[in-house]
Amino acid sequence: MTQLIGPIERLLAASNVRADDLTPRQHSAPRGFRIACDFRQQCMIKAPILCEFHSYAEYLYAALLEADPTVVSYVPQPxxxxxxxxRYTPDVYVLRHKATPQVVELKADPQQISAETTRSLTAFFADKLRAEYKVIPNNEVYQNEVLAQNWLRICQRLHLGRHLDTKPQEIDIMVDALAHPGSTIWDLIKPHHSTGFFEREIALWRKAHKGDLKLALTQNPLSYDTVVTL
Structure with a gap:
């Protein structure tokens, strides 16, 4: 984050930015922009709307936010x-548990944003929202592509099961995981048992999403052989 020299410089930099509304909410892009960019949509969990992403990096980054149990919520195109x-629309607003909010911009090359613009946005968000403005290189996100793709699949399943009550199954999953360290997803959700299979699957994803269970998702695609640990 760019450091400002003092309050006068900070005030001058922040005055270069204007906004009619600073309530974080997704702003849909015009049709022409959707056609021109690498546009994607998906229903997520910590952003409980049909989310819009304007690049592959944004799409993956949202999945990494879902994977991070310290993230409470986020808003794309906020x-x-x-x-x-x-005109400028940052990529995502992120709230973490007991941490400073962040306004994040993803760029193929962070130098695409001038130092003056970065100073202005840093000062503006610090003053108006007590938030940190952060520019993340796309390559930093792509390094975690396997993990992100796995969590995109998990979010799809969680969305499908969003109306299910799985509290009993969540307890069973945790008991089994504690009794059998190093179990696989197959061991815990028991897909060979037709009764209650989907509920157990959703229960496992929910516990992983909360951070109560850890899934080995950084190296290989999600499968029944994925190892689950506490």
Missing amino acids: FRLRVGVK
Whole structure:
């Protein structure tokens, strides 16, 4: 994050940014922009809407936020701003447990954003939202592509099972995981038992999503052989 020298410089930098509304909410892109960019949509969990992503990096980054149990919620395309005379929409607003909120921009090359613009946005979000402005290189996200793709699949399943009450199955899953360290997903959800299979599957994803269970998802695609630990 760019450091400002003092309050006067900070005030001047922040004054270069304008916004009509600073309530974080997703702003849909115009049809022409959707066609021009690498547009994707998916229902997520910590952002309980049909989320819009304008690049593959944004899409993967949202999945990594889902995988991080310290993340409480996030909002894609959260604000419409003007920086000087240019329109600007940051990629995502992130709330973490007991941490400073972040406004995140993903870029193939962080130097695509000028130092002056970064100073202005850093000062603006610090003053208006007590938030940190952060630019993340796309390559940093791509390094965790396998993990992100696995969590995109998990989010799809969680969305399908969003109306299920799985509290009893969650207890059973935790008891089994404690009794049998190093179990696989197959061992815990017992897909060969037709009764209650889907409920046990959703229960496992929910416990992993909360951080109560850890899944080995960084190296290989999600499968029944994925190892589960506490």
